[in-house]
Amino acid sequence: MTIDSVCTYCGVGCEITANVTDQKINKIYARDNAEVSRGSLCIKGKEGFGFLYSDRKISNALIRKDFVERHQEICKNLNLSNEIQFQNDTFYKVEYSEAYKVVANKISEITSSYSAKAFASIGGARTNCESGYMFQKFTREIIGSPNVDNCARVCHSPSLKGMRKTIGEGAATNPFSDVENTEFVIIIGSNTTEAHPIVADKILKAKKNGKLDIATIDIRETQLFKNSKYGLVIPYEANLLLLNMLTFVILSENLENTDFIQKRTKYFDDLKKSILNDPFANPQFFNKISGYEYLAELIPKVAREYASKKSMIFWGLGITENFDGSYAVMAITHLALLTGNIGGSGVGLMPLRGQNNVQGACDMGMLPYYNPDYQKPKEIGLMTPQVFDAILNDEVKAIWNIGEDLAHIHPNQNKVQKALRKLDFLIVNEVMENEITKFADVIFGVKSGYEKTGVYVNAERRLHLSQPLINSDLPDDWEILQGVENHLENSWKYKSSKDVWQEVQEVVSNRYSGASYEKLEINRISGLQWPIQENETPILHLKDFRTKDGIAQFHYHQYKLRGQIKEILELGKSNSFYLSTGRNIIHYNNAVQTLATPRLEKLHNRDILLVSYEDKDIFQNTAFVKLKTEFGESGELPIKISKKIKKGTLFSTFHHSKSRINFLFGDEKDELISTAQFKSLKVEIIF
Numbered sequence: 055m056t057i058d059s060v061c062t063y064c065g066v067g068c069e070i071t072a073n074v075t076d077q078k079i080n081k082i083y084a085r086d087n088a089e090v091s092r093g094s095l096c097i098k099g100k101e102g103f104g105f106l107y108s109d110r111k112i113s114n115a116l117i118r119k120d121f122v123e124r125h126q127e128i129c130k131n132l133n134l135s136n137e138i139q140f141q142n143d144t145f146y147k148v149e150y151s152e153a154y155k156v157v158a159n160k161i162s163e164i165t166s167s168y169s170a171k172a173f174a175s176i177g178g179a180r181t182n183c184e185s186g187y188m189f190q191k192f193t194r195e196i197i198g199s200p201n202v203d204n205c206a207r208v209c210h211s212p213s214l215k216g217m218r219k220t221i222g223e224g225a226a227t228n229p230f231s232d233v234e235n236t237e238f239v240i241i242i243g244s245n246t247t248e249a250h251p252i253v254a255d256k257i258l259k260a261k262k263n264g265k266l267d268i269a270t271i272d273i274r275e276t277q278l279f280k281n282s283k284y285g286l287v288i289p290y291e292a293n294l295l296l297l298n299m300l301t302f303v304i305l306s307e308n309l310e311n312t313d314f315i316q317k318r319t320k321y322f323d324d325l326k327k328s329i330l331n332d333p334f335a336n337p338q339f340f341n342k343i344s345g346y347e348y349l350a351e352l353i354p355k356v357a358r359e360y361a362s363k364k365s366m367i368f369w370g371l372g373i374t375e376n377f378d379g380s381y382a383v384m385a386i387t388h389l390a391l392l393t394g395n396i397g398g399s400g401v402g403l404m405p406l407r408g409q410n411n412v413q414g415a416c417d418m419g420m421l422p423y424y425n426p427d428y429q430k431p432k433e434i435g436l437m438t439p440q441v442f443d444a445i446l447n448d449e450v451k452a453i454w455n456i457g458e459d460l461a462h463i464h465p466n467q468n469k470v471q472k473a474l475r476k477l478d479f480l481i482v483n484e485v486m487e488n489e490i491t492k493f494a495d496v497i498f499g500v501k502s503g504y505e506k507t508g509v510y511v512n513a514e515r516r517l518h519l520s521q522p523l524i525n526s527d528l529p530d531d532w533e534i535l536q537g538v539e540n541h542l543e544n545s546w547k548y549k550s551s552k553d554v555w556q557e558v559q560e561v562v563s564n565r566y567s568g569a570s571y572e573k574l575e576i577n578r579i580s581g582l583q584w585p586i587q588e589n590e591t592p593i594l595h596l597k598d599f600r601t602k603d604g605i606a607q608f609h610y611h612q613y614k615l616r617g618q619i620k621e622i623l624e625l626g627k628s629n630s631f632y633l634s635t636g637r638n639i640i641h642y643n644n645a646v647q648t649l650a651t652p653r654l655e656k657l658h659n660r661d662i663l664l665v666s667y668e669d670k671d672i673f674q675n676t677a678f679v680k681l682k683t684e685f686g687e688s689g690e691l692p693i694k695i696s697k698k699i700k701k702g703t704l705f706s707t708f709h710h711s712k713s714r715i716n717f718l719f720g721d722e723k724d725e726l727i728s729t730a731q732f733k734s735l736k737v738e739i740i741f
């Protein structure tokens with residue numbers, strides 16, 4: 055039997071087809087006529103279903119023994135005969151219905167002893183939209199807490215912020231496939247080949263088939279450099295600097311599209327005045343930055359080509375996970391607005407979102423400052439880093455965490471884990487054992503994306519309706535929320551994910567009103583891009599921007615001298631080591647699902663630290679090092695000397711918890727939206 059659905063790993067959102075016999079998946083592949091995958095899947099998409107058969111998959115509701123002992127009243131009628139060892143702790147396996155009651159009673163105890171705001175919900179970007187919607191509804195309406203957030207906090211919140219500020223909508227403007235219609239692509243801060251492989255495939259196919267040229271900009275030479283007309287290795291924390299320089303060249307050489315600027319934008323004069331008076335905006339500045347002088351010549355070439363051709367910009371976490379990520383996103387939109395490279399086919403802005411449903415979770419209102427459909431909430435809640443501080447300040451007492459491994463993927467893990475240990479109550483919905491389940495009081499095993507029906511929204515706003523590849527008796531996340539709600543207010547009576555979705559269509563009506571299950575079923579292997587009313591909308595901003603008055607805005611922000619560039623400028627060189635982290639193609643984030651697939655585990659079973667060939671003498675007598683900062687220490691990392699990165703540059707993946715990479719980071723974050731600065735960290739090496 056063959057079953058069509060959607061890959062539940064990354065934000066590319068490839069359509070998949072599974073060959074299944076007797077509840078066993080034999081093979082996953084992509085149909086040639088599928089819109090996103092078009093016959094290709096990356097290794098995770100093809101092979102990453104092995105976790106479904108792993109003994110680390112959670113298939114029960116579990117309550118920590120120690121919690122039961124401390125809460126005899128709440129737990130008094132439980133059937134506690136079924137004691138198990140789970141991750142070195144003792145839990146009771148209980149019926150889901152019993153666990154719902156315990157959770158409801160404990161939440162009530164906390165909110166009545168403190169306040170509703172002592173409760174926070176975090177997650178939802180890995181599960182379907184139906185569950186994300188119910189998660190925020192449970193928190194805001196049933197508990198009365200404004201504290202909801204999802205893992206966009208550690209990835210693309212700056213894209214949402216920067217794009218909404220300038221063009222009124224924080225989402226990709228075009229379909230991925232529009233790269234076939236463009237002439238020039240800038241890829242900045244994205245190792246697309248590893249992090250969004252099928253998008254990289256599309257870019258390379260378009261280059262092979264047409265007239266496309268590529269400029270790739272990163273702190274290291276990523277795989278796409280070899281296919282790029284321009285490859286720019288830049289210093290750490292130089293994104294905003296470089297993007298402003300591109301704007302400077304366009305304006306100083308009169309390459310802007312005056313007609314577009316006049317008709318569709320405002321505050322251009324302010325931008326022009328600011329940039330022409332900015333001491334850092336002229337690319338000649340790089341002549342003073344030893345080792346990076348060549349950028350003074352390359353930046354103007356990229357600017358000229360971008361301005362004179364039909365161009366698109368793709369970016370990833372290399373932009374957003376920085377101190378000035380939101381401002382860098384605004385600088386990206388400036389480039390498109392200045393040159394008219396937006397609002398049409400083959401021109402546009404493409405933030406490459408990470409998680410399979412992070413776009414959906416944001417659309418559903420799993421953000422502290424947006425209700426569903428980006429409406430203003432009654433009260434703004436806490437962002438995840440603020441939640442950790444609030445726990446340490448005795449203000450937050452309970453967290454419900456759905457599909458976001460707080461004890462692995464967030465920065466400053468010493469602080470995070472101190473906060474998690476201090477929590478009075480932690481509920482976790484998870485598919486697999488991971489780091490956060492080690493801290494949980496109650497764990498709900500839930501259906502994975504391969505076992506359920508629901509809507510996922512990929513990084514180009516495309517909705518896909520999934521269907522189960524195999525059957526599972528486990529509940530979906532939204533069913534667990536309803537189970538607990540029924541012990542609190544007993545007002546929810548949803549019978550299926552379709553029931554929930556019909557409500558979502560009404561509440562998120564600006565984007566989803568025409569996206570019925572029936573329509574999504576018919577379009578299962580192509581999906582539909584929002585806003586979906588009668589029809590879908592592949593390209594945004596054709597006539598108007600999605601600002602209140604339909605006009606886009608320029609908001610200039612000057613680069614602040616700091617970090618590696620400051621060191622080189624002041625000392626003539628940098629003697630420091632700076633670390634950047636990211637993903638590789640084999641694994642996904644905390645890697646628990648991919649590591650439970652034997653072949654993927656074999657291909658990449660530990661994180662490796664890339665070290666520059668220019669620094670090889672420093673590392674000549676060692677095969678392993680640890681890294682250290684004032685916040686913490688990593689585990690032991692094998693080193694690999696690479697000619698692809700420049701002196702003083704280090705790169706590591708963060709997939710394996712034993713590497714303790716996120717223990718190194720502190721609280722440095724995007725100024726506006728608190729996304730962690732994972733892309734630049736000064737570290738010491740411990741040999």
Ligand code: SF4
Binds near residue numbers: 064097100250
């Ligand atoms: S690119 Fe992403 S969505 Fe596509 S197969 Fe790979 S992991 Fe799945």
